[in-house]
Amino acid sequence: MRRAALLCCLVVHPLHAHQGLAADIARVSARLWQDPADVSALVERAVLYRRQGELALALADLHWAATFAPDDVAVVQERGLVLARMGDHVAALRDLERVALRDDVPKDVRVALATIHEAQGHLVEAWVQYDEALRVHPDPELFLARGRIDEQLRRWEVAASGYREGLSALDGAVVLRLALLRVLKVTCGHQEAIALIDDAMAASQVKADWALMRADFREQAGDGRGARRDRENALRESNELLQRGRTALRLLTRARALAALGRTSEARKDAQAALELAPRLDDATSLLATLQHRP
Numbered sequence: 001m002r003r004a005a006l007l008c009c010l011v012v013h014p015l016h017a018h019q020g021l022a023a024d025i026a027r028v029s030a031r032l033w034q035d036p037a038d039v040s041a042l043v044e045r046a047v048l049y050r051r052q053g054e055l056a057l058a059l060a061d062l063h064w065a066a067t068f069a070p071d072d073v074a075v076v077q078e079r080g081l082v083l084a085r086m087g088d089h090v091a092a093l094r095d096l097e098r099v100a101l102r103d104d105v106p107k108d109v110r111v112a113l114a115t116i117h118e119a120q121g122h123l124v125e126a127w128v129q130y131d132e133a134l135r136v137h138p139d140p141e142l143f144l145a146r147g148r149i150d151e152q153l154r155r156w157e158v159a160a161s162g163y164r165e166g167l168s169a170l171d172g173a174v175v176l177r178l179a180l181l182r183v184l185k186v187t188c189g190h191q192e193a194i195a196l197i198d199d200a201m202a203a204s205q206v207k208a209d210w211a212l213m214r215a216d217f218r219e220q221a222g223d224g225r226g227a228r229r230d231r232e233n234a235l236r237e238s239n240e241l242l243q244r245g246r247t248a249l250r251l252l253t254r255a256r257a258l259a260a261l262g263r264t265s266e267a268r269k270d271a272q273a274a275l276e277l278a279p280r281l282d283d284a285t286s287l288l289a290t291l292q293h294r295p
Helices: 002-010 019-034 039-051 055-068 073-086 089-100 107-119 123-136 140-152 156-169 174-187 190-202 208-220 224-244 248-260 264-277 282-291
Strands: none
Touching: 019 039, 039 055, 039 073, 055 073, 073 089, 073 107, 089 107, 107 123, 107 140, 123 140, 140 156, 140 174, 156 174, 174 190, 174 208, 190 208, 208 224, 208 248, 224 248, 248 264, 248 282, 264 282
């Protein structure tokens, strides 16, 4: 059995290797031919296998490495990350929580722990891990993940504060601006939302989608005339863009403008035309479903 495990450990699978990682895997495998008990090489190859999605091969390397160094931090950490990717949350937590007791926990470990806790419905624990991961490395996806939990917990002001932090740290990332706008719609933060949209419009050549968002906030704030002006401007820009070329996204934007102006029949036609050009455009499908219930 030990010999069979060794042979399995040393086999390289070039046909399945990602082109960018194949050379690295071959290099590490050459080291293992010379020294099958090289724990650092086994961990290094396991990392490469995980990155290309060959999780069973990665786990085989780590099981072999654990026979030589069962308490090696690198072995335990990588095994936890692989098990997390495989969906074995119980075993993954057992490894990752051991690593999390140490100082300088890597971001990948924090994110894996957060993902598992979130999947298990332990939202507060997940939030803590996302927050710790952000201290290691600010990342838009992590800001979104932490904010998503705040929104699930209906902690609207905390969510808004977190998205503002991300906007400041990441120089106004659009995905975080949109997330903050979503929260401000719930909290009725009209003035802040309009200011955020004004900044975005000033930096954007195409303004129609932003104008439609600003119209919604203006209407929510009681500025019906300003809202209508924004929607008419969005329609005008959409018409001009469609004269230059017909695309699904341009049709969708015009459909939204028409729908906001109460021109439901025309909006339906544009939404349907957008879907004909891009059948998987979910936003067009959602808009069309909404319009079906309007007169």
